[in-house]
Amino acid sequence: MRDDENWFAKWEEELPPPEDLIPLSQTLITPDLAIAFDIRNPNGSPRQHHHQQSNQPSLPPPPPSQAQNTPSSQPNSSAEFDSSELGGTGGGSGGAGAGSGGEEPARTLKRPRLVWTPQLHKRFVDAVAHLGIKNAVPKTIMQLMSVDGLTRENVASHLQKYRLYLKRMQGISNGGGGGGGINVNGSMGAGGGDPDLFASTPVPAHFLHPGRPNSDHFLPFVPVTAMQHHHQMAAVVGQHHHHHPQLQGQFRHYGTSPPNGQFEHPLLSRQSQQHVQRMGTPVHSSSVMPSYVEDIESATPTANGRKVLTLFPTGDD
DNA sequence: CGCCAAATAT
DNA sequence: TATATTTGGC
Numbered sequence: 313m314r315d316d317e318n319w320f321a322k323w324e325e326e327l328p329p330p331e332d333l334i335p336l337s338q339t340l341i342t343p344d345l346a347i348a349f350d351i352r353n354p355n356g357s358p359r360q361h362h363h364q365q366s367n368q369p370s371l372p373p374p375p376p377s378q379a380q381n382t383p384s385s386q387p388n389s390s391a392e393f394d395s396s397e398l399g400g401t402g403g404g405s406g407g408a409g410a411g412s413g414g415e416e417p418a419r420t421l422k423r424p425r426l427v428w429t430p431q432l433h434k435r436f437v438d439a440v441a442h443l444g445i446k447n448a449v450p451k452t453i454m455q456l457m458s459v460d461g462l463t464r465e466n467v468a469s470h471l472q473k474y475r476l477y478l479k480r481m482q483g484i485s486n487g488g489g490g491g492g493g494i495n496v497n498g499s500m501g502a503g504g505g506d507p508d509l510f511a512s513t514p515v516p517a518h519f520l521h522p523g524r525p526n527s528d529h530f531l532p533f534v535p536v537t538a539m540q541h542h543h544q545m546a547a548v549v550g551q552h553h554h555h556h557p558q559l560q561g562q563f564r565h566y567g568t569s570p571p572n573g574q575f576e577h578p579l580l581s582r583q584s585q586q587h588v589q590r591m592g593t594p595v596h597s598s599s600v601m602p603s604y605v606e607d608i609e610s611a612t613p614t615a616n617g618r619k620v621l622t623l624f625p626t627g628d629d
Numbered sequence: 630c631g632c633c634a635a636a637t638a639t
Numbered sequence: 640t641a642t643a644t645t646t647g648g649c
Contacts, residue, residue, distance in 0.1 A: 428644080
């Protein structure tokens with residue numbers, strides 16, 4: 313019982329890593345822009361996009377995206393290629409309009425690799441937890457997350473891995489937990505080494521017990537009602553610097569908002585109105601999932617003693 | 630649509 | 640290398 317509610321609290325407590333919390337801005341570069349900007353490797357792989365600076369001399373000069381951080385987002389349709397996926401079921405109607413003059417290939421084009429940032433992952437976990445393993449299917453999760461730019465495939469993929477991760481975790485670290493903690497690190501004590509390295513994925517307990525659809529408990533986050541800044545962000549995509557291993561810490565510990573301070577981290581949240589329509593799932597009553605804010609993310613550059621954290625640390629590395 | 634397995638990219 | 644993410648098939 314309390315597990316569900318305390319898991320987060322506990323998690324939160326241990327989270328705030330005094331380490332370097334560098335505010336990472338999730339910039340969602342528009343797909344077309346991204347592809348336009350990055351050129352796939354001329355050789356070797358059939359599909360792959362990435363690379364930011366080195367552009368081929370044959371590509372038209374894309375928008376002046378600076379490598380630094382000038383959020384001058386292009387008027388592009390930043391993040392709008394999602395309507396279909398998200399709307400998924402239909403919603404909509406489509407309207408995509410477009411098509412004409414300019415370009416909106418984003419819809420059908422392949423977008424750059426989606427980077428599951430801690431925040432995103434958390435959102436994902438929260439969504440799954442909120443839904444309950446039962447309804448935790450890609451489509452629903454995706455809709456619940458309301459992250460623009462996210463596609464069902466993305467979620468499905470991640471979900472698969474997430475399940476695997478949970479499974480692994482259960483195999484080794486379960487038991488005791490029993491009650492209380494879900495996240496336990498499984499680890500090893502023997503052998504060891506770095507229990508510190510693992511550990512920390514807020515795995516909602518109800519994931520394991522399909523006995524009930526879930527009824528309450530969800531994110532203690534604040535509904536971001538009105539964000540003054542237009543933070544239109546979406547999943548982070550192909551934005552990477554080829555130089556140093558930028559941050560990508562995933563699973564370890566993310567920083568949660570200070571006890572009282574207000575977090576000022578850029579988060580993602582669907583800007584457009586998207587109603588979360590529940591399909592045949594009479595579970596939660598009238599709780600609509602508002603766009604909640606996430607916590608800040610932590611980064612772990614290799615420059616620190618920490619190694620790159622992985623999203624789902626394998627239990628037996 | 631959802632899940633699994635493989636392939637590919639980083 | 641291992642990990643992450645994507646893609647195809649069932």
